[in-house]
Amino acid sequence: MMTNLFSIFDPSTNLFNLSLNWMATFLGLMLIPSSFWLMPSRHHILWNKITMNLHHEFKTLISTNGHNGSTFLLIALFTLILFNNFLGLYPYIFTSTSHLTLTLTLALPFWLSFMIFGWMNHTQHMFAHLVPQGTPPILMPFMVCIETISNIIRPITLAVRLTANMIAGHLLLTLLGNTGSNLPLFMMTILILSQLALLMLESAVAIIQSYVFAVLTTLYSSEVN
Template sequence: MMTNLFSVFDPSTNILNLSLNWLSTFLGILIIPTSFWLMPSRHHIIWNKIILTLHNEFKTLIGPSGHNGSTFIFISLFTLILFNNFLGLFPYVFTSTSHLTLTLTLALPLWLSFMIYGWINHTQHMFTHLVPQGTPPILMPFMVCIETISNIIRPGTLAVRLAANMIAGHLLLTLLGNTGPSLSTSLLTLLIIGQLALLTLEAAVAMIQSYVFAVLTTLYSSEVN
């Protein structure tokens, strides 16, 4: 019996006190299509089209001042989060992106590297970002404080947004699933239809949240150039 509703998200499978649940993070590698076939499969062609589309979009967001090849960092980030979000919808697969341990590990180093690079190489440009254009002189001190705070909490908002969205859908599916044994046949049919609809919604959320995370990270990097 669960003592806590969130205990379904706890890493529990272990051998010799080593948690094996986090190995689910590497399951996405199995989905990546191989590039060693003589004739590429449809899966490979579709994946190449997705990468090319993301590359063009991220390149537009970064702008002409961005470094060549920097878009592939964000494409890799998108792929990692997408696989973990999507695989977490399968039964008995641990959703690592529902933990702040993983989401903060992704968000904090990226944000910190952007800040260090920006303040060292483009100090004046970073100072101008603290005061939006057209701000009255009397409001400038307040705007500097607000912009500084909003900049500092960026990695936190990135991490919490992803983890909260993953937890919310999974909790709803768990709560509805636990009521199944006590329902009649007619209500059980409605519950299964509702669960399938929620599962479809969660699949969409898994894709959208990985895209949002990657796009926001790209926008933060474009601000330092």
């Protein structure tokens, strides 16, 4: 019996004291090598168009001061989150993006590298960014504190946003699924239809949240250039 509703997100499956739940994070790698030895299919052509569109969009957001090749790192970040978000919708597959262990591991190094690079190479620009243009002199100390705090919590907000959105939809699907055994046939039909609608919504959330995570990371990197 499930004693805690949030225990469905616990990485409890293990073999020889090895947590196998996190292996779901690497299942997406099994789908990549086929593109190197198979003839391009419609799925490959569609994925190439998506990555090219993301490349152009990230390149626009980074601006001309960004380093060459940085968009490919952001596309890889988008792909990793997207694969794991979608894999979490399948039954009995561990949703790794619903844990701060993974999301903070992604957000914190990116933010830290941006801060180190900005303060070492564009120190004056980083100081100027703490005080927005047109701020009255009397409010400048308060604006510096506010901007500093908002800058420090950026990796936390990135990680918590992705984790909370993944947990919320899965919890709703679990709550509705647990009530199905006690419902009559008519209500069971309505429940199944609502579950399908929620599954479509969660598929959209999986795409949107991976895109938001990658775009916000791009915007944070563009501020240090």
